[in-house]
Amino acid sequence: MDDIISVYCTLYCYPFSLYSIMVKYLIRLIERSAKSHDGASRALKIRExxxxxxxxxxxxxxxxxxxxxxxxxxxxxxKGDRSRITDSLDIAYWLCDMFPNLLPRQYEAIIRRLLRDLHDIEGISITIRRRDGPEEDLIDPCVDDMLARDDISPEYRQALEAKKIFDDSHVPKASHHVNVDRAEQQTAALLAEIADLYEQHGGSNWLLGDEAGPTVLDAQIVPFVTRVEDAGRARLAPETLLRYAAARRASPDWDVVMGGKSTIWRKEYGQVCDTYDMSADLPPPVTLFVPRPSSGLV
Structure with a gap:
């Protein structure tokens, strides 16, 4: 192991963020098969x-x-790189670059298209209840409270102003019934197509069949279908896909990610800071051994 280079990373996330859950579940699926250092070129150490x-x-x-x-x-x-990967799908593809089994070459085109369609669906619209019009109560007033202060730096104020512009223009629209209806239509169409794909590959443990094993598509669809169910919209998913997601949630991998909780925060969970260890020093990092690139063509 002396020649294995360690790459240290920090994943900033929130327990009930759909896109955080997607990345965390993907890391867990990688962890199942990337524990051996034999033939590894790097050790990817990811601290949450x-x-x-x-x-x-x-x-x-x-x-x-x-x-x-x-x-x-x-x-x-x-660590050592000032750039940040700030989009969940970009994080997923960054991991796929190191673990190419997540994005099998023969399925790459369709996986990329399906994930593009998935991320075109507004996450807020598929999570909240349907409203008759845009409402402002989803916007957190904390940004306005911070901007009202006179003791913040100019750079921080500029960043908060940009955040406010985005929130004010985006969040109320996402709650409007037109956009909720659109998100539901997109979801139903996408999940119907994925269910067909799943059945074409045998309706086994994984969407593209057991031979392909878990791919980045599984890592994103399981959390998404679960979110659709948790939001009271199970009607949008074909029964075969609901059974598939339920089977995956019954595995220890899902429990590691969600600990038996819904993907949507509930009042009975209490304050997140009281339920989870928010320390910057814990828990210990997950270590993923990155295989050396194959020298042959597949």
Missing amino acids: RLLDLQHDENIAEWYILDVNRKGQVPTMAI
Whole structure:
């Protein structure tokens, strides 16, 4: 193991963020098969750093200036690299570059198209209840509260103003019934297509069959179907896909990610900071051994 280079990363995430869950589940699926250092070129050490979005830690000065200017999660930070990967799908493809079995070449085109269609669906619209019109109550007033202060730096103020512009223009629209209806239509069409694909490959443990094994498509569809169910919209998913997702949630992999909880925060869970260890030093990192690139053509 002396010649294996360690790459240290921090995944900034929130326990009930759909896109954080997608990345965390993908890492868990990789972990199942990347524990051996035999033939490895690198050891990817990923430490999870939970952000307390209930107390607006995502717009804390240290986060919005040094980690993610959009004040969103998830974000992957690589030690020694000032750049940040601030989009969940980009994080997924970054991991696929190191673990190509997640994106089998023969299925790459269709996986990329399906994931593009998935991320075209507005996550807020598929999560919240249908409303008759845009409502402002989904916008967190914390940004306005921070901007009202006269003791913040010009750079921090500029970042908060950009965050406010995005939230004010985006969040109310996402709650409008027109956009909720559109998201439901997109979801139903996408999940119907994926269900057909699943059945074509035998309706086994994984969407593309057991021979392909878990791919990045599985890692994103299981959390998404679960979110659709948790939001009371199970009618949008074909029964075969609901059974597939339920089987995957019955595995220890899902329990590691969600610990038996819904993908949507519920009042009975209490404050996130009281339920989870929010320390920057814990838990220990997950180590994924990155295989050496194959010298032959597949």
